Amino acid sequence: MKLVYTGKTKDVYDLENGLYLLKFKDDVTGKNGVFDPGSNTVGLTMEGAGRAGLKLTKYFFEIMNRRGIPTHFIDADPDNLTMTVKKADLFGNGLEVICRYRAVGSFYRRYGMYAREGQPLDAFVEITLKDDARNDPPITEDALDMLGILSKEEYRVLRDLTKKAAAIVKEELAQKGLELYDIKFEFGRVDKDKHVALIDEISGGNMRAYKNGKFVEPLELERIMLD
Numbered sequence: 025m026k027l028v029y030t031g032k033t034k035d036v037y038d039l040e041n042g043l044y045l046l047k048f049k050d051d052v053t054g055k056n057g058v059f060d061p062g063s064n065t066v067g068l069t070m071e072g073a074g075r076a077g078l079k080l081t082k083y084f085f086e087i088m089n090r091r092g093i094p095t096h097f098i099d100a101d102p103d104n105l106t107m108t109v110k111k112a113d114l115f116g117n118g119l120e121v122i123c124r125y126r127a128v129g130s131f132y133r134r135y136g137m138y139a140r141e142g143q144p145l146d147a148f149v150e151i152t153l154k155d156d157a158r159n160d161p162p163i164t165e166d167a168l169d170m171l172g173i174l175s176k177e178e179y180r181v182l183r184d185l186t187k188k189a190a191a192i193v194k195e196e197l198a199q200k201g202l203e204l205y206d207i208k209f210e211f212g213r214v215d216k217d218k219h220v221a222l223i224d225e226i227s228g229g230n231m232r233a234y235k236n237g238k239f240v241e242p243l244e245l246e247r248i249m250l251d
Contacts, residue, residue, distance in 0.1 A: 033077070033229060039108070043098060046225075048074035048105040074105045076246035077227035081107065083250060084193060084226035093189050094221040096214050112212030112223045116173040118154035119163075119211065121182060123147055123190035126205040128232060142205075147190060149183050181220045182211050189222055197233055200248050202240060207231035 025045065029036040037045040050073045078100055085097035100107040124131055125147060127139040151168065152160040165179045174182070186209055194204040208231065210224035224230075228242025240248065 033074075034225070042111060044109050044111055046107040046109060048078045048107070048225075050074045072243060073229065075102050076243050077225060077229050078102045078105055078107060079250055080227045080246045081225040084196070085222075087192060087196065088189060088222060088226075091188075091192055093185060093192070094214070094219060096212065096221050096223045107225075109223070110214045110221075112214045112221065113218065114212050115168075115178075116153070116171075119173070120152045120154055120160065121186050121209045121211060122150050122152070122206055123186050123209070124150070124206040125190075125194065125203075126232075128205050131206075147187050149186050151182075178220055185211070185220065185222065189226075193226065193231065196249070202233045202235050202245070202248065205232040205234055 026038045026040065027035060028038045028044075033049050035047045035049070037047065039045050050069050050071055079102045082097075082100040082102065085095050085100075088095050089097060096109040096112050098108040098110065122131075124145045127135070127141060127143045127145055131145075131148075131150075132139055132141050150162055152162050154160060163173075165176060168174050168179055169176050189209060190204070190207050193207055197204050207226075209222060209226070211220055212223045213219065214221040214223075228240075228245035231245075233240045233245050235248075
């Protein structure tokens with residue numbers, strides 16, 4: 025087993041059998057000790073966050089696989105904080121795909137001249153580059169195609185899968201009295217045919233969920249969803 029990547033919230037190991045092993049950490053993204061799923065820096069460490077994130081990721085990926093959403097997920101072991109996945113080729117150096125149901129976070133910071141904080145959005149999908157040095161800039165469909173990061177056809181597939189996956193998460197949260205404000209996904213190309221698939225994780229660390237108008241922290245979100 026060889027370490028191939030050290031990330032903010034997980035490390036990636038090559039199992040040398042065509043699969044990768046993801047090792048989850050207790051670090052979460054944010055700034056100055058405040059959690060923010062849209063941040064590109066580690067803002068704080070929450071004891072138990074790795075296990076909670078993995079349990080929720082396993083829960084959602086199993087649902088995605090049953091519902092026909094292609095993923096890289098094979099299996100997970102929450103006790104050891106590990107998840108076995110298919111190898112995935114990233115789009116460029118990686119993309120983050122956000123589906124927004126409410127105007128909060130970076131969306132509101134950018135468009136506050138026109139947007140009202142918390143106003144409803146119709147499953148608005150936007151893509152940002154994973155580029156810490158440039159603060160993860162948003163990028164358009166045309167730019168993605170012209171720069172050779174992904175084709176227009178792949179963009180349409182990715183956008184459609186994002187809306188479907190986000191709707192599934194939103195539906196699951198609603199059953200527990202939670203409202204999904206936004207969620208961040210990652211995608212890659214998997215298997216021999218290099219089809220677009222959902223990768224990385226689906227946890228409280230990459231979404232904003234609210235209950236009765238109050239933000240639900242990642243650890244509390246996992247407790248509510250899996251109790």
